[in-house]
Amino acid sequence: MSTRVPAVTSQVIAIRPGRPLAGAVTVDGSKNAALPLIAAAAALLRPVRLDNVPASSDVQTLLDLLRQAGWNTAHPVGDSRTVLVLPGEAAPKANGLDEDASSIRASYYLVPALIALCGRAGLPWPGGCRIGDRGMEQHFKVYEAFGDRVRVDDRGYAVEAGKAVPGPVSLALPFRSRGATIAAVLRAVVAGAPLRLGQPNLSPEVLCVLDALTAVGYAYRAGERVLTLAPPSSVSGDAPVWKVPGDKIEAGTLACAVAATGGTARIEGVHGSDIGPLIAALNRMGIPTAEETEALAVHGRDTQPTGRPLRAMATLAPNGLDADFEPPLLGLALGFPGTHLFSDPINPGRHSNLIPQLARMGGEITELSSTECRFTGPQRLTGAGVEATDIRTGSALMVAGLTARGVTTLGGVDQIRRGHADLPGKLLALGADICEVTP
CATH class of the missing domain: 3.65.10.10 (Enolpyruvate transferase domain)
Known part of the structure; x- marks a missing residue:
């Protein structure tokens, strides 16, 4: 598999599980x-x-x-x-x-x-x-x-x-x-x-x-x-x-990717206070995560899964969990013990985009309504052909693909680029086995 993300426009991102992510990376502006x-x-x-x-x-x-x-x-x-x-x-x-x-x-x-x-x-x-x-x-x-x-x-x-x-x-x-x-x-x-x-x-x-x-x-x-x-x-x-402040959602997605692989990394260029609710969710799962000066530190190699159920409830309330954190957090939680409940009343229908794609990889998720879903982990996913139907579904599928058995091919690259200029490149910099290919 190629170790370089080509600069030319490609149609598919190929992801394969590999070693734990590690190092440091700086997020783009939000x-x-x-x-x-x-x-x-x-x-x-x-x-x-x-x-x-x-x-x-x-x-x-x-x-x-x-x-x-x-x-x-x-x-x-x-x-x-x-x-x-x-x-x-x-x-x-x-x-x-x-x-x-x-x-x-x-x-x-x-x-x-x-x-x-x-x-x-x-x-x-x-x-x-x-x-x-x-x-x-x-x-x-x-x-x-x-x-x-x-x-x-x-x-x-x-x-x-x-x-x-x-x-x-x-x-x-x-x-x-x-x-x-x-x-x-x-x-x-x-x-x-x-x-x-x-x-x-x-x-x-x-x-x-x-x-x-x-x-x-x-x-x-x-x-x-x-x-x-x-x-x-x-x-x-x-x-x-x-x-423009650093992209808190890109930082959160990268943090979920690092944690999913059991890696340790520093994600720079983001106000830690902007991602407090995500830090709290990761710590609840047993993933040591801390706010540092203009950075987020994830110590996934020291993870001790708690088995506590995660209640990821997106909200517009001050200091609440941003709805855009929910999809990558869901992709991570599939691999952790507990019966987890995810809710996004702000974007009804987002789950109906993501859940069928994860089902292609073997994910077993119950859609309780247009805004809520529930599942029990840990689940072991298998690489498959999936589609980024929206920006955050794409980021969640990248997180899931990093731990799935075999190769995951992710289409809908243009959707991901709407929100992130080069998210695959940042994962590559942390050691992910990821590349863009023309099918």
Whole structure:
């Protein structure tokens, strides 16, 4: 088997069990944080420099959409991880983004920026991972609270700026939607209005946008019940420099892979506090895992399985388990004793993507509902041909393939690249027997 991941586009990832993973690797910038930061930079209508931008395809698609809509983006010479976002001089384009914008969910982040540039935004219904219905209703309530007019049809939706709402804009979300929270924050930026948002999402991806805005004079207070945002009293002429945080989901996936093989490794470039719930889950399973300075240390060779059942319950609550941690954690838990329960009410249908693929490898998992599943470990998997139907299903199947008997061939590589520019390469750097091949 090849020991090098080719640079050319391939169709299948081949994975074979080998020695325990070991060493150190640095994660890329977070896709889930980069997307709203790029949209926030566009909404300011001023030059912004973004550092540590990942090369995942969803991020590149959003940058392409910005250029289509009238912004300029550029990389400094020799620095592909830095992006300059600049207001364009050409006539703005509020529509015509249908084909590309429908390929990712994050296209909805562009609505406030398009309103700032054009006074209106017209977009197709968002696409991305096929993991159940994730509606736009809460986004539309946000825009209506700002006095905007919303129209929808089978093809997509349009938001047109209305008369400015006098005074602070106040609304409460029925649940802690990350997308709707970002929409409210960016719409407040465009309106130049104070915001009071009830039941906000306070994930690291939201907080990094709020922290970035403080660099241009905004002030915020984030509590579990209420988020407030106040505009700056004056605008600085300096171009702000924002940094995309390290990808906590990539770090968690790599940690699960290391633990699955009984390896020991240091995963660098991530805030340990961002992955506290995953660390707690690994320790509960008997895998010594600790937060270090801007890193995560996994000591899988010292694992002593506890046999305690794992209850992996994804939640939007502050400091809860991010839903994107759940699939790779499930792939790991299959090999550990206990009867484990996994729940993801945020993405109904994600289990129906993953469970049939694991069943091809011999996994025995009971799907209790569209959001819950249960299984008893340890289970011994066998390599098979499987498909990454979405980003996180792909990462879970990589974790499972590292311990399955024989070769696992994983299709759907383009799905994985939507969230990770080179996850196989990072596993290879830790000693995994993995390569990309053209079948």
